[in-house]
Amino acid sequence: MTDFINPILGGLIISFSVILLMYLLGRIAGISGIFWGAVQPTALANYFSKDRAWNWLFLLGLPLGAWLAKVLLHISPTPPSGDILLTIIAGLLVGAGAKISSGCTSGHGVCGISRFSMRSIIATLVFMTTGIITVFIMSQFGEMI
């Protein structure tokens, strides 16, 4: 039963954060957008300017929340693949892809769909499809090796 409760509860907590951020600050909780807002190139002094403060603090909260889940609820996931080349290629694709399409799983997948944005619905369908195809191809490789 816990298999179903945690994902649903987690989804609801994510949603609560998304709604709260919109209600209080009027911002979309799209992580790739918030991340880019924090790290995009600017003069060094501007990196931690007042404009970017909320971006950095939101981002800081992400590992803080995951850490709390680990300490309070003993949630520690299986470590990801240690293959450095795979990590770099996937990171590059995720970064470039999110930048090009102006969003990721949170911005398009949660916030966008909830606003019935056609762009976000299409983007989500596309990245789910290529994700599924990629996993399928990788699993075929795995069986061959």
Place this chain on the structure above:
Amino acid sequence: MKPFIALLCGTLFGFGLALSGMTDTQKVIGFLDIFGHWIPDLALVMASAVIATTIGFRWVLQKSSPLFDNKFYLPTKIILDKKLISGAALFGIGWGLYGYCPGPAIAALAYLNSSSLIFLISMFVGMLLFHYLEKASIKP
């Protein structure tokens, strides 16, 4: 007040990601593995998050402005262009290859695993590459 709200929302978001299993790359890949050993967890995460947010946004966006700012910062683009499709396609490939999207990758820094840091640096480089490529192509 604003910085505190941002930190609170980020913390809730990170907690939700970890609780739901999104920071576990095996579960994410399992969710995308519909032709193999499908793990339905993330379908439940997406479904519950989208349903609750749809209801919440209906209520919030009726207001004239957010509580601590004078306007809602909503995307204005509505056209379906090549960038949207090609970007989403690349994003999905990266997501399927490794099992991290941006939120969980940042949240996973909590586990002090060097892989998530390498992933994040690569993600930043990927964004930068496109940023400069686009800048260069706009110039006459």
